[in-house]
Amino acid sequence: MSPEPPRILLVDSYDSFTYNLAALCRQAIPNCYVHIIKNDDIELKNLLCYLPYFSGIVVGPGPGSPDIPEDIGLVKDLWKIDDAHLLPIFGVCLGLQSLALEYGANLRRLSVVKHGHVSAVEHNGTDIFKGVGPVDAVRYHSLHVELSGAKNMEELAWTLDEENGRVVMALRHDTRPFWAVQYHPESVLTRGGGIEVMLNFWRLARNWSSSHGRVTRPWDQNADAIFGVPWPYVRPLPSTPCIDTPLSTSTIKLNIPGLSAPDICEVLGVDDDSSPFVMLESAAHPGQFTIIGCLTSASLRVTHSIGDSFVHLANGESCDQIDLGSHDVWSWLTSFMNKRKVTGGSSEIPFWGGLVGYLSYELGTDSLRVSANRVCSQTRHPDVNLVFVERSIIRDSTSGHIYIQSIMEDDDEWLTEMAEQLQSAARNYSTYSSYNTTPYSTKARPNTSTVILPDRDLYRSRINLAKEHLFAGESYELCLTANTRITINDPLASKASSTYSPSWQRYKHLRELNPAPHAAYLRLHPTTLLASSPERFLSYSRPPDTTYKLCPVKGTMRKGPRITRAVAEQALRGSRKEVAENLMIVDLIRHDMHGAVGENVEVKQFCTVEECKTVWQLVSVIEGQSADGADETASHYANGALGWEVLRRSLPPGSMTGAPKKRSVEILQTLEDEERNVYSGVFGYWCAGGGGDWSVTIRSCFKYDDRYECDAHSWTKFNNPDFYPGVHEPEHWVIGAGGAITALSDPDAEWDEMLAKLQSVLRVFGAAVPRGH
Ligand SMILES: C=C(O[C@@H]1C=C(C(=O)O)C=C[C@H]1O)C(=O)O
Numbered sequence: 001m002s003p004e005p006p007r008i009l010l011v012d013s014y015d016s017f018t019y020n021l022a023a024l025c026r027q028a029i030p031n032c033y034v035h036i037i038k039n040d041d042i043e044l045k046n047l048l049c050y051l052p053y054f055s056g057i058v059v060g061p062g063p064g065s066p067d068i069p070e071d072i073g074l075v076k077d078l079w080k081i082d083d084a085h086l087l088p089i090f091g092v093c094l095g096l097q098s099l100a101l102e103y104g105a106n107l108r109r110l111s112v113v114k115h116g117h118v119s120a121v122e123h124n125g126t127d128i129f130k131g132v133g134p135v136d137a138v139r140y141h142s143l144h145v146e147l148s149g150a151k152n153m154e155e156l157a158w159t160l161d162e163e164n165g166r167v168v169m170a171l172r173h174d175t176r177p178f179w180a181v182q183y184h185p186e187s188v189l190t191r192g193g194g195i196e197v198m199l200n201f202w203r204l205a206r207n208w209s210s211s212h213g214r215v216t217r218p219w220d221q222n223a224d225a226i227f228g229v230p231w232p233y234v235r236p237l238p239s240t241p242c243i244d245t246p247l248s249t250s251t252i253k254l255n256i257p258g259l260s261a262p263d264i265c266e267v268l269g270v271d272d273d274s275s276p277f278v279m280l281e282s283a284a285h286p287g288q289f290t291i292i293g294c295l296t297s298a299s300l301r302v303t304h305s306i307g308d309s310f311v312h313l314a315n316g317e318s319c320d321q322i323d324l325g326s327h328d329v330w331s332w333l334t335s336f337m338n339k340r341k342v343t344g345g346s347s348e349i350p351f352w353g354g355l356v357g358y359l360s361y362e363l364g365t366d367s368l369r370v371s372a373n374r375v376c377s378q379t380r381h382p383d384v385n386l387v388f389v390e391r392s393i394i395r396d397s398t399s400g401h402i403y404i405q406s407i408m409e410d411d412d413e414w415l416t417e418m419a420e421q422l423q424s425a426a427r428n429y430s431t432y433s434s435y436n437t438t439p440y441s442t443k444a445r446p447n448t449s450t451v452i453l454p455d456r457d458l459y460r461s462r463i464n465l466a467k468e469h470l471f472a473g474e475s476y477e478l479c480l481t482a483n484t485r486i487t488i489n490d491p492l493a494s495k496a497s498s499t500y501s502p503s504w505q506r507y508k509h510l511r512e513l514n515p516a517p518h519a520a521y522l523r524l525h526p527t528t529l530l531a532s533s534p535e536r537f538l539s540y541s542r543p544p545d546t547t548y549k550l551c552p553v554k555g556t557m558r559k560g561p562r563i564t565r566a567v568a569e570q571a572l573r574g575s576r577k578e579v580a581e582n583l584m585i586v587d588l589i590r591h592d593m594h595g596a597v598g599e600n601v602e603v604k605q606f607c608t609v610e611e612c613k614t615v616w617q618l619v620s621v622i623e624g625q626s627a628d629g630a631d632e633t634a635s636h637y638a639n640g641a642l643g644w645e646v647l648r649r650s651l652p653p654g655s656m657t658g659a660p661k662k663r664s665v666e667i668l669q670t671l672e673d674e675e676r677n678v679y680s681g682v683f684g685y686w687c688a689g690g691g692g693d694w695s696v697t698i699r700s701c702f703k704y705d706d707r708y709e710c711d712a713h714s715w716t717k718f719n720n721p722d723f724y725p726g727v728h729e730p731e732h733w734v735i736g737a738g739g740a741i742t743a744l745s746d747p748d749a750e751w752d753e754m755l756a757k758l759q760s761v762l763r764v765f766g767a768a769v770p771r772g773h
């Protein structure tokens with residue numbers, strides 16, 4: 001009989017680095033299983049009888065304080081376990097603080113908090129530091145412990161901070177098998193004190209167990225019922241089978257480099273404001289592909305608002321309310337896509353057909369079980385707003401090729417007609433126009449738009465409140481944001497009609513002013529979104545060998561005549577504050593990715609300076625791959641469902657919340673007046689061939705048009721003359737903007753950074769941030 005594999009019980013205090021710690025355990029403890037529970041899942045008295053199943057416990061980091069019962073949960077009781085149930089325990093950060101506190105240490109605030117900072121750690125070379133060389137360790141803490149007066153605590157490592165003096169970095173209990181570190185061994189930038197220290201813990205833990213005659217009880221059904229499947233674990237996906245015969249893609253490839261993406265949209269009738277329209281545009285380097293939906297009256301629209309137990313499934317003729325039943329909207333959409341598998345498209349392009357649209361910020365916070373701060377209103381707007389694209393045009397800006405494709409049966413006639421239409425448009429444009437698309441024409445007259453900016457003093461005071469939370473150890477970073485509202489009331493402007501779309505004109509202006517690799521024009525009534533985002537969130541390639549890639553941006557600098565690349569490199573990559581901000585999000589994203597795909601997660605790029613039209617920014621890249629080709633073998637993963645699962649587990653984007661994500665989202669709700677809605681969510685596609693690509697909804701503006709309703713009508717039913725009212729209807733647009741607040745943030749600089757981001761879109765409305773702001 002093979003020996004029982006080691007089992008670690010990992011107690012999570014709602015942190016955003018927990019799966020990184022789980023991955024470190026798996027690295028250090030061969031073949032171990034890691035069972036993760038939350039610190040409030042079970043009380044110690046009910047846990048005791050299960051402890052014999054485990055070889056050791058790892059107590060993770062977390063927000064808050066070890067002396068607040070809601071923050072620390074069962075962890076504080078672990079240190080007082082009676083001898084009969086004793087087992088080795090390793091604590092990290094909050095874990096160390098709790099251990100020390102229970103044995104009489106004093107808990108203090110650091111004078112200068114350390115969030116994402118690397119410190120040289122000194123140690124005595126024994127115990128968990130045996131054989132360990134120099135340690136550079138990443139720290140995420142506001143609190144620390146002082147051991148004077150504590151009983152049984154032995155200091156094993158410390159650091160000498162300029163501002164805080166000597167700070168305890170590791171300790172052990174002198175008789176019980178408890179060890180703990182204040183720094184983060186699982187952080188990607190910790191050197192020397194990560195795996196090395198974990199290996200030592202495991203060695204000491206085994207020694208202690210064998211010298212005390214402790215053996216781990218073989219796992220059985222009793223424990224299974226409580227602790228379930230160990231990590232790495234992928235949520236079971238709905239069992240709906242893939243369709244037997246997948247849809248096939250027909251493609252025509254043309255070479256017409258002269259035809260821009262907006263040209264193609266105009267050929268397709270984007271000017272009819274009442275019809276839905278979607279384009280995901282790569283409007284600047286390094287973007288390559290533009291995806292344009294050629295929607296028909298049969299195109300299926302899927303919309304859902306959080307809290308509803310149904311989705312709306314609509315096309316040009318009807319609108320059905322479909323009960324989610326036992327599904328949530330995520331698994332419902334997985335089933336939806338399983339029935340629509342597509343094969344046979346061109347391998348040169350990422351999209352063959354599939355869902356295109358956006359997911360709101362609140363959809364993500366809902367998955368974290370933070371309820372949305374919904375202002376009670378009559379009209380609920382979609383949090384999921386997608387259209388299933390069957391006919392599409394892909395433009396490759398690198399080669400100039402255009403791909404016309406359809407996944408509808410017997411659609412060759414449409415393909416040929418579309419090819420002719422585009423070729424003839426290209427001939428006409430090259431003959432008559434030097435600038436192909438109808439140029440942007442309706443720059444809003446400044447006096448016709450009312451701009452309500454966030455209040456400067458209020459925003460600054462919220463930055464200070466955010467910092468208070470950071471000083472108290474509640475969060476390591478908070479991405480604070482605010483909305484700007486623009487109302488356009490221009491009776492002289494052309495009205496929306498079946499031949500004129502004001503929002504399309506604005507989009508064209510936006511792509512000129514702020515060309516971005518992740519731009520989008522999404523007219524999915526009632527929502528219209530114009531995006532010029534510089535931030536890709538998640539992309540996953542088509543199976544087999546799917547790679548999941550997340551690219552967080554954190555650290556932004558306004559461009560200016562004297563800000564050369566060298567200056568930006570110095571100010572961003574050379575800044576401890578900016579790198580710390582980025583590192584925190586990298587660690588958080590590694591955790592999100594590990595949670596979904598398992599162990600194979602790597603940081604491929606760390607803090608590279610990228611240039612955008614209006615700002616410089618620091619970008620990192622994290623890649624993951626699922627274990628054992630799960631996405632290839634299991635039929636339900638083959639359609640990109642695992643990519644969808646990575647997305648579900650990673651929303652809202654960590655770069656838009658801060659870390660730890662759940663607590664940060666809760667704090668932000670108290671600091672921001674309203675929902676973020678479309679802003680801070682993601683937009684993009686899920687290709688029915690299995691790939692996907694989602695960008696962060698920033699540097700964008702959106703509006704809702706509540707004349708569109710789904711309950712009574714289909715979203716597109718208003719395609720009649722009565723729809724366009726005789727009186728002029730004002731347009732109400734929202735632009736969200738913000739930035740990461742850390743303990744080192746200066747309110748004036750943060751306000752300025754928020755304005756720089758806002759300005760990149762505000763100019764579309766002929767408005768500018770007034771002087772003095
Ligand atoms: C909050 C915004 O952007 C986010 C914050 C960034 C930062 O703090 O540097 C950079 C990109 C985004 O993740 C925004 O554009 O509104």
Ligand SMILES: NC(=O)CC[C@H](N)C(=O)O
Nearest residue numbers: 061062093094142143473
């Ligand atoms: N990373 C952590 O566990 C942080 C612990 C505690 N909240 C602090 O800030 O000190």
